[in-house]
Amino acid sequence: MADLLDARPAQPSASRVPRARTSRALPTARARRRYVLVLVALALLALAFTYVLLAVDNPMPAGSDGWWRIARRRITSVTVMGVVAFCQAVATVSFQTVAQNRIVTPSIMGFSSLYVAIQTGAVYFLGVAGIVALQGTTQFLLQTAVMVAFAVALYGWLLSRRSGNVQLMLLIGIVIGGGLGSVAAFMQRLLTPSEFDVLVARMFGSVSNADASYLPVAIPLAAVAGTVLLVRSRRLNVVALGRAVGTNLGIDHRRETLVTLFLVSILMAVSTALVGPMTFLGFLVATLAYVLADTHDHRHVFPLAIGIGYVVLSGAYVVMKHVFYAQGVVSIIVELVGGTLFLVVILRRGRL
DSSP, rough: OHHHHHHOOOOOOOOGOOOOOSSSSOOSSHHHHHHHHHHHHHHHHHHHHHHHHHHHOOOOOOOOHHHHHHHHHHHHHHHHHHHHHHHHHHHHHHHHHHHTTTSSSSGGHHHHHHHHHHHHHHHHHHTTTHHHHHHSHHHHHHHHHHHHEEEEEHHHHHHSSTTTTHHHHHHHHHHHHHHHHHHHHHHHTTHHHHHHHHHHHHHHHHGEEEEEEHHHHHHHHHHHHHHHHHHTHHHHHTTTOHHHHHTTTTTOOHHHHHHHHHHHHHHHHOOOOOHHHHHHHHHHHHHHHHHHHHHHHHHHHHHHHHHHHHHHHHHHHHHHHOOOOOOOHHHHHHHHHHHHHHHHHHHHSOOO
């Protein structure tokens, strides 16, 4: 009898106790800790890179009036990086959700080609003075309005048709972008060498292209459009499930798609008009954000994407400026890394 009483089932060891899981986007405590650690690491990197950009190589004594004057001038570049990172991150993640494709980016809709066509046309018709004519707050707003109108007209016309779909929109966007690129290339061949040299500096995305006078307009536009998308994160989660599932869950899928694309077009127009085209920055940021977030919930993906965008831009400028002394080619490096990552993803997945 004593042997029977002692034959009680053994208690499971602590290592075999299943971890508590929930239905949240980050279901385990380990996943939540990992997400917080990634956010903290990005915040620390962002602060470190910002300090280097503002303080390192400042020729004036630290804390002096001259030191602060130079730091304030550098704050403009740091602010531009923050605006571009915010626009590219939020726009790309939202656009990929609507397109239901992790490969495409808003740049595929022809924003970069339209920007190059506008810059080339100004130099072609007005000469070198055309670049000067495109500078100023009014001209910045005009370029932004043209890009937004182009995108909204394309979205509205295609998605309002009965046979319209996002895939058709992407295809037509690629064709239009290619056409604009061909027109710009034709005008560039007719420019003089001096005019072409001036134009080339504007054709690559660079923080130096931005003017401090643009920021009072660019920041509110980006803040409003980006905040609306952040607030609509739960709706984007439903849109990501597809048209059929989203409709069954009670949302107007076409309306949600049009609203999202309109806000994305504002963000991309602001970014492109501010610094120029950065084709693969958004793809690089969005891809890394999904990998590090380990969830599809936009409430968690958006903060990581924004942080990664700023760290990538500011870190690239720190490395190129203080290591290679060639900060002017930062956009080329970002495009090279982003393009390489694009090819790796394509080759691994085997499809678009």
